[in-house]
Amino acid sequence: MEIAMAFVIGGLYAAAIYMMLRRSIVKLVIGLVLLSNAANLLIFTAAGLTRGAPPLVNVGDVLPPGPSADPLAQALILTAIVIGFGVLAFAVVLIHRAYEVVGADDMDKMKDTDT
Amino acid sequence: MLYAILSTFVLAAFSPWVHRLAGRYSGWVLALLPAALFVYFASFLPAINAGETVVIVTPWMPGLDIQLSFLVDGLSLLFALLISGIGFFIISYAGRYLEGDRDLGRFYVVMLSFMGSMLGLVLADNLIAMFVFWELTSVTSYLLIGYRNEDPKARKAALQGLIVTVGGGLALLAGIVMLAIAGGSYELSEILNSGDAVREHALYLPMLILILLGAFTKSAQVPFHFWLPNAMAAPTPVSAYLHSATMVKAGIYLLARLNPSLGGTEVWFTVLALFGAVTMFLGVFLSFRSTGIKSVLAYSTIMALGTLTMLIGIGTETALLAAMTFLLAHSLYKGALFLIAGILDHEAGVKDFLQTGGLRGALPITSALAMLSALSLAGVVPMLGFVAKEAMLESVLEAPGLVPVLTLLAMASAILGVAVAAIVGIRPWFGPRVETPKRPHEAPPALIAGPMVMAGLGLVFGLGPGLADGGILAAAARAVNGGVPVETYLSLWHGLNWPLAISALALVTGLLLYSRWDRARERLAWVDIAARFGPERGYDRLMDGIVRISEWQTRLLQSGYLRYYIMFIVLATAVMVGVTAQIFDVSAGPLRLQDLRFYELAILAVMGASALFAVLSQSRLGAVAALGAFGFTVALTYVMFSAADVGITQILVETLTVILLVLVLFRLPGFLGLSPRLIKLRDAAVAMAGGGMVMLLLLSTHNAREFPSIAWYFIEEAVPAGQGRNVVNVILVDFRALDTLGEIFVLALAAVGVYAMIRFRAEDRK
Amino acid sequence: MNMHSLILRTAGHFLLPLLLLFSLFLLFRGHNEPGGGFIAGLVAGAAFVLYLFSMDIAAARKVLWIDPRSLMGGGMTLAVLSGVPGIFRGQAFFTAQWWELAVPGLGKMKLSTVLLFDIGVYLVVIGAVLTIMLTLAEAED
Structure with a gap:
């Protein structure tokens, strides 16, 4: 299954990079969303995929029944998702603000804003 | 000894106040310190004349076995006496000479720091401490030469002196590290006793060249002599001090100091x-x-x-x-x-x-x-x-x-x-x-x-x-x-x-x-013409060259176009990962297809299709809707592979993301067909390279598990140590709580950023 | 921002308290079952956002009764403070501390710095989500 995931994630990265290379700022935002999801999936898959064995311990037990999925990667991704939302909001508002100042949707016209 | 040297820096810090209080007598008041130091150093004279060598060790970081040590022998004492003795006259002189100068307070600060650095340099026993003081003299003399900072000539002279001496200092650092390796110690007092070992060491020649570079630049030997006359831009008391007892003599001190270790050879x-x-x-x-x-x-x-x-x-x-x-x-x-x-x-x-x-x-x-x-x-x-x-x-x-x-x-x-x-x-x-x-x-x-x-x-x-x-x-x-x-x-x-x-x-x-x-x-007028081809010309050429190269590389890398930045990053990463994979012979391993399940494949297919639709869609609404669908398939994937918490989080965030995009994106204009076909193909190629790199990376990690996972530690300890049965949550709030703290801080910062950007715009409009 | 939909408004009225209750449930059981501060915070944040869309900003602010930025600040403070008790016991910052608390009528309750930390996370997440959403919604008007 990891192999199928690898192909999908590679495709997602390609899609995200392609969108971020576009000049339209809205496409940049879409690229960002795709990229953050792709990155989360990358970490998730790299830790190994396990079916039907969440890292939960039953009441009274000390260990989960049998092998369990990697909880560390899950904790990592969980916070990454929430932060990703915050960063996305920040980026979107920043872009919107830049659009208002420059008055153009074209990334190329934002070239001289930092000088 | 440590206090003697520190006292100059402490007084330096307070000298502007002393200056303000003492007014026109500030020079005399401040000169009391070098006078006292002179007397203190003179008290070593009988012992030194009797042939003793005094080593004073002050523990600094005893846990790491790092100490500040000072070496007093005839050489360092001679220098210390000159520095403090002449320093006394220089400072009292400067108080009168620069009387009424608006920056006199600043002058005292730098002058006293310079004096302290010089004293540290000649008295230090530890090579690293000596080097630190060495560099401090470069920095403080830079400030002294550039004292008249409104004068471009003074600024240029100061920078020239700094670049030449610090450049030499860099060589010196490499040299003294080699010296310490060869001599088996960072303490001068020990290195000086192992002269033969140093001279016969394989590193002797490179070490000698590097140390000489440091000494020659500092002491203005040909061909580095040009910075010294330019340094006259400093006020006269500074020149008097730099030329007579300090700065340029530092290089001489170094040569004299290391003569027992390095000297005596043909080279x-x-x-x-x-x-x-x-x-x-x-x-x-x-x-x-x-x-x-x-x-x-x-x-x-x-x-x-x-x-x-x-x-x-x-x-x-x-x-x-x-x-x-x-x-x-x-x-x-x-x-x-x-x-x-x-x-x-x-x-x-x-x-x-x-x-x-x-x-x-x-x-x-x-x-x-x-x-x-x-x-x-x-x-x-x-x-x-x-x-x-x-x-x-x-x-x-x-x-x-x-x-x-x-x-x-x-x-x-x-x-x-x-x-x-x-x-x-x-x-x-x-x-x-x-x-x-x-x-x-x-x-x-x-x-x-x-x-x-x-x-x-x-x-x-x-x-x-x-x-x-x-x-x-x-x-x-x-x-x-x-x-x-x-x-x-x-x-x-x-x-x-x-x-x-x-x-x-x-x-x-x-x-x-x-x-x-x-x-x-x-x-002798012809010398002026010859001087045009001298070392100073070389220095100017070098500086111009550095500026030109940095301009060229800035133009190349800092184009101002976001997409070129991204392109550079993606391609550079892809190339580096690819080369590393070649070197370490990383392979993707066999493709085992029997592991696949139909419904999982279906979800993956929907995921890929919705992402593709988001890319290709011509309308913003279509793209956002596709992103929503995409996000939910991602959430399903998490749930399928035993990550319930992550899946729930993903669903919730996905909902909020869609709302966010709806709120903002529709205030931006629709898509424009900006790029010609050829550019699109080029970008697609770059994207493929990046995506392909990630895919290969993932395939190779799947096969190569070189280290045991640390996940088991958390799983085993969750109940006994963390008293919680949801291992993911125990990691988040207990084992790795400090990380989580940083993460919620970032989240709060992003929210404040959003708030600030929008609020300040609202205020601008008013 | 008001969507003027009767169904949505009614739903908003009923769903907000239910969802908030659910978020508290998720928060407190999070240490043992799926849930926790992040998820609970997102649920509560989403509940308020739903209310915001079904009513209007003024109503949402009123029902929230506290500025979301203060929620963030309070949450951060709580999270940092939860690391302090460990220091007093001579342990590292953020070492978890557990206390057994006997509540009359309810039996024994476990109280811990870990729970305090999770509540801090919960508050920060609600605060961040609502700060972003309310600011954007207000900019819309």
Whole structure:
């Protein structure tokens, strides 16, 4: 299954990079969303995929029944998702603000804003 | 000892307040510290003269076995006495000289810090500590040279001095690390005892070259001499200090200090003697053809530095004692002469010898002191300069090699030296009175005290060389000689010998040369043309080149187009990962397709399709809807593979993301078809490269598990240590709580950022 | 921003308290079952956003009664403070501390710095989500 995931994630990265290379700022935002999801999936898959064995311990037990999925990667991704939302909001508002100042949707016209 | 050095920095920090409180007497008040330090250092004299070496160790980070250690022997004590003694006069002088200057407070801060750094440099036993102080002197002298920071010339000179000396410092750092490896210790006191091990070490030659680079840049040896005359842009007291006892002498100190370890080899002798002799001659030659008061003095300093380097290179007992004597003599007369140059500027407003003449009547004491110092510079009986020069000529004649070359250069320098001394000692004072910009009058005590003491000492030590010789100079020479006492001694009268004959010849020829000074300078006008191809030109070229390269690479990398930045990052990462994969022979491993399940594949297919739709969609609404669908398939994937918490989070965030995009994106214009087809293909290729790299990376990690996962630790400890059955949550709030704290902080920061951006815009509109 | 939909408004009225209750449930059981501060915070944040869309900004602010930025600040403070008790016991910052608390009528309750930290996370997440959403919604008007 990891192999199928690898192909999908590679495709997602390609899609995200392609969108971020576009000049339209809205496409940049879409690229960002795709990229953050792709990155989360990358970490998730790299830790190994396990079916039907969440890292939960039953009441009274000390260990989960049998092998369990990697909880560390899950904790990592969980916070990454929430932060990703915050960063996305920040980026979107920043872009919107830049659009208002420059008055153009074209990334190329934002070239001289930092000088 | 530590407190002695620290006290200068502490006083430096408070000096602006002292300045404000003490007003016009601030120079005298602050000069009390160097005076006290001088007395403190002088208290070491009996012990050092008795042949002792004092090592003072202060634990600094005892846990890491790092300590601050100081080494007091003849050499470091000689320097410490010069630094604090001359420092006393410089600071009291500066208080008067720069009186009323708006930045005088800042001047004191830097000057005292500089003094502290110099003291640290000469007293440090630990090589790293010495290096730190070495660099501190570079930095503080940069601030001193650039004191008149509104003057572009001063800024340029300061930067030049900084770049040359810090560049050399970099080489020095590498050199001393090698020295520590070869000597088996970072403590000078231990390295100095393992000279043979250092000299026979395989790293000896590279180490020597690097250390010499550091010493030569600092001490303005050819071809790095050009920064020193430019450093005259500093106020005169600074020049006096830099030239007489400090900064440029740091390189000499280093050479003398390391002589027991590095010296005594063929390379050491050849390089030092040749570079020193050439520097000596070039310095005095350039000095002879200058007319600016400070510039004549600055070039003659280069001569002195060359002489010292040469003497240390020769390395015989006579030469080492000569070097120490010359060091003392030069510090005394050069300090005095620079301060007198300051008096001429301050009291008569002249900066050039051509503007001067006949000032003897107006400044009787100053002129007498100038003549006395000039006698020492010329090496005339009965000054200390004479003793030093005789010893120098004697060592050159007895040098272990290169005698003809060195003798010739030394003779030529002696002749020109006399001529330069005549320019300094005769030109401003005798002859017809020349009108000066200011009405000349005698200098106040604060200005005259320094030259008086220094010139006086030059005379006293000259009349009785035993006074200095029996004391600190012999101890210093012994330290440079590796602890072995030198058998020779100084005296005013050595009998009729070759050095005396050369001196006499030099005196006559030099005075003759001085009488034709004006014509000689015209004849030497070609030097200006030659100087265009000199090392300073090389420095300028180098600087221009660096600027041009950085401009070129900035244009290349900082294009201002986001997509080129992304492209660079993606391609660079892809190439680096690809090369690494090649090197380490990472392979993707066999494709096992039987592991697949139909419904999982279906979800993945929907995921890919919705992402593709988001990319291709021509409308914003379509793209956002596709993103929503995509997000939910991602959430399903998490749930399928045992990540319930992550799945729930993903669903919730996805909902909020869609709302966010709806709120903002529709206030932006719709998609535009901006890029031509070819560009799209190019971008697609870059995207494929990036995506392909990630895919291969993932495939290879699937096969290569080189380390056991640390996940099991968390799983096993969750209930016993974390008292929670949801391992993911236990990690988040207990095991890795500090990480989580950082993460919620980032989240809060992003929210505040959003709030600020929108609120401030609203306020702008109002 | 008001969508003027009767169904949505009614739903908003009823759903907000239910969802908030659910979020508290998720928060407190999070240490043992799926849930926790992040998820609970997102649920509560989403509940308020739903209310915001079904009513209007003024109503949402009123029902929230506290500025979301203060929620963030309070949450951060609580999270940092939860690391402090460990220091007093001579342990590292953020070492978890557990206390057994006997509540009359309810039996024993476990109280811990870990729970405090999770509540801090919960508050920060609600605060951040609502700060972003309310600011954007207000900019819309």
